[in-house]
């Protein structure tokens with residue numbers, strides 16, 4: 001396309017003429033490497049304090065939280081779902097069967113072949129909720145990160161259903177945002193979603209209210 | 225040539241528009257309430273980070289570095305995005321951006337699209353352009369929906385409807401969504417928006433967004449939001465089009481570790497906003513099948529050439545400077561008559577118009593420095609304001625009208641007075657006598673006659689004191705000690721100091 005090609009070269013030319021001479025790539029890289037980064041890049045809290053901070057932040061956002069033992073995953077999930085009155089759930093196709101309590105209906109989603117069903121957004125919306133794991137979590141900000149990795153599924157899965165039950169393993173919880181990026185960096189091309197509490201808005205008189213378009217209800221089980 | 229749409233709404237000057245708004249006490253109290261709440265939250269969550277200043281330093285350095293090598297990083301971004309299945313388009317100006325987006329939408333034969341809040345699309349007037357071509361853009365951010373249904377304009381770029389209170393929002397929703405029974409609690413209003421939009425999220429096939437950051441190293445795009453409307457738009461439709469200013473690029477993915485700390489804390493006073501999404505191109509079975517990025521110049525590139533005002537483009541649009549600004553507090557955003565309000569708007573808007581529009585905006589500031597103090601990327605807004613004022617004056621001095629203008633003549637006269645001790649003291653003595661007829665009952669001067677009336681139009685003056693500093697100094701200095709208090713040196717220093725605030 002002619003005009004788009006000339007737009008590209010014109011914009012780049014205009015930038016170049018404003019900036020002056022262009023540096024070699026390795027000099028730019030060296031300059032980048034020398035940028036100041038004196039902010040906190042590693043946590044200092046003990047594991048116990050870190051977990052407590054994480055849970056406190058989530059509660060402040062209005063999420064339900066519970067610490068559970070690794071041998072009790074299935075029972076705890078069952079208890080949580082029953083308490084929320086959920087029966088029909090959608091799960092990432094690769095969620096371990098050992099997590100799934102009986103007497104609930106789980107529909108696998110994503111993946112290829114017979115493992116998955118292909119639900120549209122409307123069908124997802126019709127589910128009682130979704131159950132997933134995560135990639136990493138940040139204590140300081142009460143954030144959980146999904147990266148379409150194991151036990152997480154594609155993005156629509158954790159978006160359309162109104163309830164999200166998320167399992168976070170204690171060793172997935174880091175203290176600071178930079179530590180979470182150290183974990184995410186090697187898979188940075190995967191779709192990445194940070195979520196911090198249930199969906200919310202403060203657009204009306206700056207009152208934070210829960211629940212607009214994303215899941216309105218969030219429970220987090222921290223597995224130790 | 226004037227672009228088809230302009231981020232500067234009208235030719236009205238700031239003082240004219242501000243005067244009107246100052247009379248709207250409802251808007252003023254809504255703005256005051258909202259900015260006070262955000263600012264208090266912002267202060268609390270930035271104050272709790274021991275490394276806040278180091279984060280600001282890093283943020284400034286990364287943004288300045290990205291701008292210094294903008295062509296390099298944009299090309300890198302383009303490669304990464306294309307490799308991942310995205311398509312990159314370039315737009316020289318607003319008209320071209322509108323045309324590209326319209327063309328992409330038309331290719332899919334739809335007449336409705338979803339929109340995520342984007343100031344860049346306000347800047348180019350995208351919605352109007354689509355509307356004129358028979359395409360309805362549905363704003364999905366709660367505040368933008370309020371603005372769109374209320375046929376209003378945004379007044380703040382993080383909380384665009386902060387000038388509306390709940391009663392006003394209820395009225396708009398009752399009327400436009402046909403919900404006569406709707407309650408007034410924010411919860412009721414949010415759930416009305418949820419049901420109004422939900423069907424659209426599931427039905428519409430094309431979405432248009434902006435972006436907070438572009439990542440050069442892998443071609444990723446990052447959007448920071450609260451409600452989940454962003455996630456809906458960039459996950460469910462088949463086609464996603466992101467319109468992004470060329471300045472938004474960051475070198476590496478890990479640079480987000482700085483901005484995802486500073487942006488939410490500065491913008492809404494939260495440790496983290498509810499949702500951040502980062503994605504690269506398209507991915508089979510996850511999200512849109514077609515992804516386009518439209519890179520918009522629209523007179524950003526010439527700003528790079530000016531070493532002093534280049535920092536304007538470091539902005540990450542957190543709006544902390546609006547919330548901190550005493551002028552914005554009083555007037556709200558509409559007085560700036562521009563998509564970009566507040567202190568950053570005062571420096572960005574005129575530059576985006578090659579200093580041909582918005583020329584009163586660099587004067588819409590008391591230069592108190594509050595904006596600089598809160599800015600997470602350390603843009604020295606007062607410095608840029610003064611620099612732009614200087615440019616405006618220089619340009620005006622090039623024209624005959626400017627040379628004969630009141631400001632120029634006044635400044636020339638002042639320069640002449642301040643340059644000589646005897647002329648200054650003569651003028652002071654004259655002033656002390658003549659001013660008596662203008663001093664009102666409160667001991668202030670409200671109106672001076674032409675040509676000085678321009679000065680008293682926007683401020684009351686204190687009269688000259690009965691005794692000037694120089695008169696007082698001359699009386700108290702013992703003879704033989706003139707050298708310490710050399711009145712000529714004192715006079716010149718006072719002259720320079722006095723003209724600083726111009």
Ligand code: SF4
Nearest residue numbers: 539540542543545599
């Ligand atoms: S100038 Fe600074 S404080 Fe103002 S919006 Fe931009 S980044 Fe935020």
